[in-house]
Amino acid sequence: MTPHVEMQxxxxxxxxxxxxxxxxxxxVAVPVSVFYAIGYRFDFANDITNIKSVGGMYxxxxxxxxxxxxxxxxxxxxxxxxxxxxxxxxxxGMHRIHVQGEGVQTWxxxxxxxxxxxxxxxxxxxxxxPQIRIxxxxxxxxxxxxxxxxxxxxxTFAFASVTAPTILVSSTTATSTLVANPEYDxxxxxxxxxxxxxxxxQSLRVQAERFMFGSELASTTPVAPTATTTVRSRDFILYxxxxxxxxxxxxxxxxxxxxxxxxxxxxxxxxxxxxxxxYEQVMDQFDIVSSxxxxxxxxxxxxxxxxxxxxxxxxxxxxxTDIVLMLLEDGLYAVEVDDRAxxxxxxxxxxxxxxxxxxxxxxxxxxxxxxxxVYTQIASQ
Amino acid sequence: xNDRSHLLPYAQRPDFKVGRAPxxxxxxxxxxxxxxxxxxxxxxxxxxxxxxxxxxxxxxAAYFIIGFAIYWVLKTAFLSYHLRYNWKRxxxxxxxxxxxxxxxxxxxxVYQMVILPFxxxxxxxxxxxxQSLADVNYDKKSMIVVLASEERAGESAQKVAHTMKEKWGxxxxxxxxxxxxxxxxxxxxxxGSNASYAAEEARTKVLDPxxxxxxxxxxxxxxxxxxxxxxxxxxLIWHFMTAPRPxxxxxxxxxxxxxxxxxxxxxxxxxxMSSTFWEMVQQERPERMATFSSHSLSFxxxxxxxxxxxxxVNEDSRIFWNLLMANDGEYDVVPLSYPVSMDANAASxxxxxxxxxxxQHRRWTYGVENFAYIIYHFTRNKKxxxxxxxxxxxxxxxxxxxxxxxxxxxxxxxxxxxxLGTQEFHQTVLSYNLPxxxxxxxxxxxxxxxxxxxxxxxxxxxxxxxxxxxRYVVLAVQWVLVPATMIVFSAIPGLDAQTRLMLGRYMGxxxxxxxxxxxx
Numbered sequence: 001m002t003p004h005v006e007m008q009x010x011x012x013x014x015x016x017x018x019x020x021x022x023x024x025x026x027x028v029a030v031p032v033s034v035f036y037a038i039g040y041r042f043d044f045a046n047d048i049t050n051i052k053s054v055g056g057m058y059x060x061x062x063x064x065x066x067x068x069x070x071x072x073x074x075x076x077x078x079x080x081x082x083x084x085x086x087x088x089x090x091x092x093g094m095h096r097i098h099v100q101g102e103g104v105q106t107w108x109x110x111x112x113x114x115x116x117x118x119x120x121x122x123x124x125x126x127x128x129x130p131q132i133r134i135x136x137x138x139x140x141x142x143x144x145x146x147x148x149x150x151x152x153x154x155x156t157f158a159f160a161s162v163t164a165p166t167i168l169v170s171s172t173t174a175t176s177t178l179v180a181n182p183e184y185d186x187x188x189x190x191x192x193x194x195x196x197x198x199x200x201x202q203s204l205r206v207q208a209e210r211f212m213f214g215s216e217l218a219s220t221t222p223v224a225p226t227a228t229t230t231v232r233s234r235d236f237i238l239y240x241x242x243x244x245x246x247x248x249x250x251x252x253x254x255x256x257x258x259x260x261x262x263x264x265x266x267x268x269x270x271x272x273x274x275x276x277x278x279y280e281q282v283m284d285q286f287d288i289v290s291s292x293x294x295x296x297x298x299x300x301x302x303x304x305x306x307x308x309x310x311x312x313x314x315x316x317x318x319x320x321t322d323i324v325l326m327l328l329e330d331g332l333y334a335v336e337v338d339d340r341a342x343x344x345x346x347x348x349x350x351x352x353x354x355x356x357x358x359x360x361x362x363x364x365x366x367x368x369x370x371x372x373x374v375y376t377q378i379a380s381q
Numbered sequence: 382x383n384d385r386s387h388l389l390p391y392a393q394r395p396d397f398k399v400g401r402a403p404x405x406x407x408x409x410x411x412x413x414x415x416x417x418x419x420x421x422x423x424x425x426x427x428x429x430x431x432x433x434x435x436x437x438x439x440x441x442a443a444y445f446i447i448g449f450a451i452y453w454v455l456k457t458a459f460l461s462y463h464l465r466y467n468w469k470r471x472x473x474x475x476x477x478x479x480x481x482x483x484x485x486x487x488x489x490x491v492y493q494m495v496i497l498p499f500x501x502x503x504x505x506x507x508x509x510x511x512q513s514l515a516d517v518n519y520d521k522k523s524m525i526v527v528l529a530s531e532e533r534a535g536e537s538a539q540k541v542a543h544t545m546k547e548k549w550g551x552x553x554x555x556x557x558x559x560x561x562x563x564x565x566x567x568x569x570x571x572x573g574s575n576a577s578y579a580a581e582e583a584r585t586k587v588l589d590p591x592x593x594x595x596x597x598x599x600x601x602x603x604x605x606x607x608x609x610x611x612x613x614x615x616x617l618i619w620h621f622m623t624a625p626r627p628x629x630x631x632x633x634x635x636x637x638x639x640x641x642x643x644x645x646x647x648x649x650x651x652x653x654m655s656s657t658f659w660e661m662v663q664q665e666r667p668e669r670m671a672t673f674s675s676h677s678l679s680f681x682x683x684x685x686x687x688x689x690x691x692x693x694v695n696e697d698s699r700i701f702w703n704l705l706m707a708n709d710g711e712y713d714v715v716p717l718s719y720p721v722s723m724d725a726n727a728a729s730x731x732x733x734x735x736x737x738x739x740x741q742h743r744r745w746t747y748g749v750e751n752f753a754y755i756i757y758h759f760t761r762n763k764k765x766x767x768x769x770x771x772x773x774x775x776x777x778x779x780x781x782x783x784x785x786x787x788x789x790x791x792x793x794x795x796x797x798x799x800x801l802g803t804q805e806f807h808q809t810v811l812s813y814n815l816p817x818x819x820x821x822x823x824x825x826x827x828x829x830x831x832x833x834x835x836x837x838x839x840x841x842x843x844x845x846x847x848x849x850x851x852r853y854v855v856l857a858v859q860w861v862l863v864p865a866t867m868i869v870f871s872a873i874p875g876l877d878a879q880t881r882l883m884l885g886r887y888m889g890x891x892x893x894x895x896x897x898x899x900x901x
Contacts, residue, residue, distance in 0.1 A: 006473075006474070006477065006482070006619070007469070007470045007473040007474065007718075009470065009664070009665055009667070009716065009718070010463060010466045010467075010665040015463075015665070015666075018459060018462055019459065022455040022456075022458065022459050025455055026451060026452060026455055029451045029455075030447065030448045030451055033447050033448075033451060033818060034444050034447055034448070036814070036818075037443070037447055037810070037811050037814040037815060037818055038809075038810060038811050038814075039809075039810035039811070039814075054810070055810060056810050056813055058813060086813050086817075088810075088813075088814075116809055116810050116811075117808050117809055117810065118808060118809065118810055118812070118813050120808075254803070254804055255804075256804075258808070
């Protein structure tokens with residue numbers, strides 16, 4: 001039906017009402033939102049205090065298919081792309097976070113959370129079963145598979161998961177039908193140069209020990225890293241001194257990673273929250289950075305836990321300055337630099353008498369006569 | 382036109398039609414130049430200020446951003462409310478029997494002058510527009526069609542004009558072809574100078590010889606791609622007859638850029654529909670309206686201000702400000718809530734479309750040149766009520782400022798404290814909550830896009846047979862492009878235009894290329 005009356009424009013009265021409603025909502029919503037964003041929450045359960053302050057925890061986790069727990073409760077809002085979780089609404093106090101997954105080692109940390117603040121932490125989960133690829137000297141030109149002679153295969157790597165196809169042949173098999181693997185030669189050359197460096201390092205260490213009168217624990221007092229060998233990645237210097245391995249942060253103070261710093265709240269509290277070793281280190285070499293919440297104390301050097309063993313090689317974990325690779329007496333380990341509470345240590349490849357080299361983000365290990373590449377994730381991932 | 386006695390007293394001022402600061406001298410020039418600088422300066426100060434604040438005062442920046450995001454959500458809801466209402470009114474008006482509505486009025490003495498400025502647009506576009514004029518439900522013999530060509534467009538444009546006159550000349554009461562000479566001193570080549578020349582030609586060649594009174598003529602100026610709905614002139618007459626002061630009023634239809642909407646790429650459709658929606662929102666806020674694109678007004682009003690300005694880019698909106706100043710603030714815009722169809726800006730290639738939309742919107746947003754004009758004349762014409770001057774000045778300032786800064790602040794700088802803030806800030810719950818809250822508020826604001834999406838579907842012309850029904854899904858989903866189009870085709874060209882004005886690099890008129898695919 002055709003209407004015959006013009007529809008009136010929106011009336012001033014209605015427009016004013018909508019405007020005033022919007023204005024009222026704005027006036028109410030802005031302070032409420034700001035207070036929420038700062039970390040205030042209404043506590044409906046508590047009759048006495050109806051507003052409480054909360055903090056949070058931000059956990060980075062690069063390992064796929066893992067689950068995160070806070071105080072044994074699963075964390076559900078893990079971000080899909082960044083592989084991190086921002087856990088909100090945590091009350092002030094100590095909170096235990098652990099990250100676990102099928103086939104990977106579990107990472108656990110207990111850290112303090114302060115009201116209005118977020119405690120940052122990074123987790124890592126290496127495979128329980130070493131993930132390796134054997135690099136053979138020869139390969140079969142027809143199948144493309146690497147060829148492993150049975151004399152080399154004294155270790156059958158039953159403890160590991162081997163990815164690339166490898167043919168096991170008799171040591172008497174002629175190599176004339178096989179083709180040489182250039183990767184093998186390359187890795188061998190890299191290992192050889194590393195071995196020379198290591199020999200030099202060892203001789204210098206022996207010379208240094210002649211002049212030592214005791215075996216007291218190495219001090220963590222920051223000194224210019226004049227150790228016999230260092231590895232540098234951006235502003236991070238990994239060095240060895242007196243048998244201990246340290247990570248020194250050499251960048252500007254405003255860029256110092258969170259785990260170099262603690263919120264100082266007295267000896268007892270700081271020791272309880274972060275560990276006595278952290279308290280001693282920050283008191284030894286602290287650099288106070290201003291903070292809204294008391295004094296934020298930072299150090300520049302963190303000692304890496306070597307499990308009481310001798311370190312024969314170290315480097316940063318591929319693509320990370322938060323984790324250190326260390327070749328100890330019984331295997332190749334990854335140790336997190338973050339020593340608040342404790343340093344998580346996970347084995348990457350077990351074995352004695354290993355030789356290791358890292359090249360282009362790949363980790364190569366010589367286990368007896370066999371060269372292998374060790375993966376940091378489960379192969380299917 | 383050298384005789385200025387027909388102009389309203391204020392319009393006789395030598396600075397009445399100032400286009401840019403260099404046309405003035407002394408203090409006037411300095412004031413005008415300052416006003417030209419002000420919008421760009423304010424926008425840049427805001428954007429740089431947010432960056433600096435994010436770096437040096439991240440907590441304050443974060444509070445500001447949260448407040449701003451809430452403001453955006455509420456503004457979206459507020460505008461969506463107006464949009465939805467105008468959509469209902471538009472549909473209602475399309476259903477009205479306007480002939481019956483105006484039957485009670487005596488309007489036989491009113492002539493409809495239609496000015497169609499064109500440059501080198503193809504014949505089929507000009508023809509479609511005149512065809513739609515011929516198809517309207519109105520007495521064609523009371524219509525004066527002025528096809529306003531440009532000398533600088535060359536022979537081909539003349540040929541198109543004469544072909545049109547040959548084809549349509551007998552349909553209308555009068556069909557006048559005008560040829561705007563090129564290189565007239567003091568003129569900027571563009572629609573304004575062409576239309577003004579055409580209006581004066583029509584006065585001397587049609588109105589005066591036939592003794593037609595100027596207050597009996599309603600002038601409608603349409604872009605050459607404008608296709609009229611059948612009752613446009615009936616609707617116009619109704620509003621003219623019912624307006625409180627019809628001779629002191631401009632009448633603004635809703636430009637719907639949908640002539641070629643089925644052929645245009647998604648980005649062109651979203652931008653075109655967004656422009657339509659903005660005009661629809663403004664239709665419900667007439668106090669904020671200025672004329673835009675196609676519009677109508679009395680010839681008398683036009684004559685009293687010496688027609689459209691010839692020395693600036695956005696003559697379509699400037700004519701309203703001319704009229705407001707000349708009439709000492711006693712001039713209105715009446716929204717018709719009745720559509721006219723125009724072309725979405727679409728070139729033959731996607732890149733060409735993007736480029737053309739950018740240039741078109743830079744020209745539109747160069748309407749910021751009106752800000753200097755408005756404020757300058759507000760300081761000169763004290764007969765305009767102070768309250769009106771203050772309200773309009775604030776509305777205009779907010780409009781030009783928000784056009785440029787809001788999308789950039791919301792979609793880009795909203796995250797600045799997270800990247801630029803101090804480490805102290807980065808450790809706080811606020812730092813972590815800021816992106817989450819801004820994201821959630823933007824998602825909430827996106828519900829406004831749902832309203833837009835639904836309304837846009839109802840405003841589509843019939844689906845061509847060669848277009849799949851699935852296209853409707855694309856047309857509904859395309860609105861997710863809005864955050865990007867707001868930045869690329871609104872904020873950045875706006876900032877570009879304001880910066881040019883601020884630096885005194887004045888823009889010229891850029892003619893939007895028009896073309897349509899031939900229907901099989």
